[in-house]
Amino acid sequence: MSLTPDEIRTHLEALRGRDLPTHGGHTLAYVYDSGLASADAIGREVLAAFSSTNGLDPTAFPSLLAMENDLVGIAGRLVDAPDGFAGVVTSGGTESILLAVLAARDGRPDVAAPRMVLPTTAHAAFHKAAHWLGVEPVFVDVDPVTKRAVPEAMAAAIDDRTLLVVASAPSYAHGVIDPVEPIAAAASAAGVRCHVDACIGGWVLPHLRATEPDQLPWTFAVPGVTSLSLDLHKYAYTPKGVSVLLHASAALRRTHLFASARWPGYTMLNTTAQSTKSGGPLAAAWAVVHHIGAEGYAGLARTAREATLDLATAVSGIPGLSLAAEPDSTLLSLTTDGSCDVFTISDEMLARGWYIQPQMRFGDLPATLHLTFSAATATASDRIGRDLADSTAAARASGPVPVPAELVAAAGSLDPATLDDAAFDGLLALAGLGDGAGGLALPERMAPLNALLDALSPELREAILLGVIDRLARPSA
Ligand SMILES: Cc1ncc(COP(=O)(O)O)c(C=O)c1O
Structure with missing residues (x-):
């Protein structure tokens, strides 16, 4: 039996009732809310308008190629890409990272058992890439206080099987920028690629440079950086499904392009993992990026950054809770002193209407709470601070959850x-x-x-x- 449009709306509304809210600033992970109704509206309109177009063949849908080239150009200028750089729009940070690792691996067919060197704080997408692509990950501990990668240790881990070195700007778990300069220098000295994962910071950190000139350098301006990922579906506040992978040259990108003419159908020609791909997310991203514009992003970035710093200050007054690392961007990582656990605080916050993400301990790194600040969350940072104080007090009253x-x-x-x-x-x-x-x-x-x-x-x-x-x-x- 088919459903009428109204029945479908009612059904989906009921289903969505159990989801976390995507707007309003109450969900401090997974979603990014600019708080700009007009940006959301044009994004949705263009997403729908282009949803049936297919990025499989750029000669059939030249509009998609034009928008992709434009977005890659804008992204490149944001992160100081050199003349001759090249890039692709992918479906998300994980796909960008998979392709960066693939390009590095296939760029060195002479290395029989390839390795990549990465800090323990690098995003789990690199573990997936390692697993899928048969590249052995070599993990290097981070500094226990700053949670930043240790360049000397990274350099020492590079050997003649290494084909990629990774740094984050910033890391997801702790929100800190790795020291990219010495890491990229070590990679370059060894003749290997260096990927900067700016999936979460790539669209926000550049907009903070004017007000924070001391930001650690992490873009292509750093010698030795060969590729960089930045997601639009995070701090460019576009609908989900869009990231950009940039390479310092078209030659470096070449090894993740794919063609197959060895079958009787159309010659399959792909720049990314997907073959048929909806033009909707790309076109929506193009629309939102041009609607918000550079000045708009600078304002949104400052708003989210100030809220992050305000909450960091508030946390210093909450007994039992402290920063796991000094925030370099718009992410906060919090830890407890043992009088309570982060998991109970997360539940308590959810009961008060806020989703903050619990992160488990790893090695010597303690369990933490992760907060991603969107511009829309900023207006609520006072309330978050108060509720975090109440939630932590409740968690201290009940004590850490006993684990039988x-x-x-x-x-x-x-x-x-x-x-x-x-x-x-x-x-x-x-x-x-x-x-x-x-x-x-x-x-x-x-x-x-x-x-x-x-x-x-x-x-x-x-x-x-x-x-x-x-x-x-x-x-x-
Ligand atoms: C630093 C970093 N890298 C990679 C990713 C993976 O991105 P996605 O979830 O879009 O695949 C994320 C996601 O939060 C991230 O923060």
């Missing part, structure tokens, strides 16, 4: 490499997450589950969460 030792022992005895369905069901039941029928029942409060996961090894966390997503993603009856 027998549960940790039971989970710890599992081998993540061989965790089968039966063992996983047993674990779900132990953790109180089973629905009794091999399915999953997610709890109202996530702190007990997060605290348990936090107590386990990253490998076990991965195995358990893969089991969770596997059970969540099943066809509805």
Whole structure:
């Protein structure tokens, strides 16, 4: 039976009722809200207008090629790209990173067992690239206080199998800019590529340079930087599905372009991972970028940055809570002193209408709370500060979530490499997450589950969460 448009609207509205809000500044991860109704409106209009166009063939849809070249040009100028640079528009930061690693790998066919050197704080998209592309990741610890990559240690990790060195501007987890100058210099001295992951900072940090001239350098102006990723669906405030990958030269890009004429159909010619790709996100990004404009972005960047710094100041007055790192951009990373845990604070904030993201401990790095500030969040930073103080007080009153030792022992005895369905069901039941029928029942409060996961090894966390997503993603009856 088909549904009428009104029935569809009603149904989707009900479904969306359970989603986090994308606008209004209450969701401090995943979404970016400029607070500009006209930017949202033109983005939506153009997204719909171009949704059926296909970026597969630029001669069939030259409008898409023109908009892509324009956006790549704007992005390049923002990050000091040299003459002769080249780029592509991708579907997101992860795709940009996958392509950067692919280009580096295929640019060095002489290296039989390739490696890339990256700080432990580099985004997990590099782990995915390593996994998919058969490039061994060599992780280098960051400074325990600043949470920045340590250039000497990065340089020491480069060997004759290294084909890529990575730095972040800023890192997602701690919001700090790595010292790109010495890292890129070490890469260049070794004759290897250096990728700067500015997925989250690329559209905001350049707009802060006028007011913060001491910002650590991280763009193509730094000698040795060969590629750089920056996402438009983050701080360019465009609809989701748009990132830019830039290379210092067209020759460096060449190795992630792909053509196949070895079949009887059309010659497949791709610059990115997708083949058929909707022109909607690209066109919407073009529209929003030109609507907001450079001055508009500078204002939005300053607004988000000031709110970040205001909240950082407020945190210094909240007992039990502190900054995990000094913020270089518009992200905050907070940690506790042991009187409470970040997971309970996250739940308490959600109950007060704010989503702030819990991040688990990793190695010597403590569990943290992540806050991404959008321009729209800025107007609420006083309220966030007050609610964060109340949430932390509540979390201190209840103390850290107890993690039953027998549960940790039971989970710890599992081998993540061989965790089968039966063992996983047993674990779900132990953790109180089973629905009794091999399915999953997610709890109202996530702190007990997060605290348990936090107590386990990253490998076990991965195995358990893969089991969770596997059970969540099943066809509805
Ligand atoms: C620094 C950094 N790199 C890469 C990514 C991955 O981007 P995406 O989620 O668009 O794939 C993110 C996402 O937050 C990020 O912050």
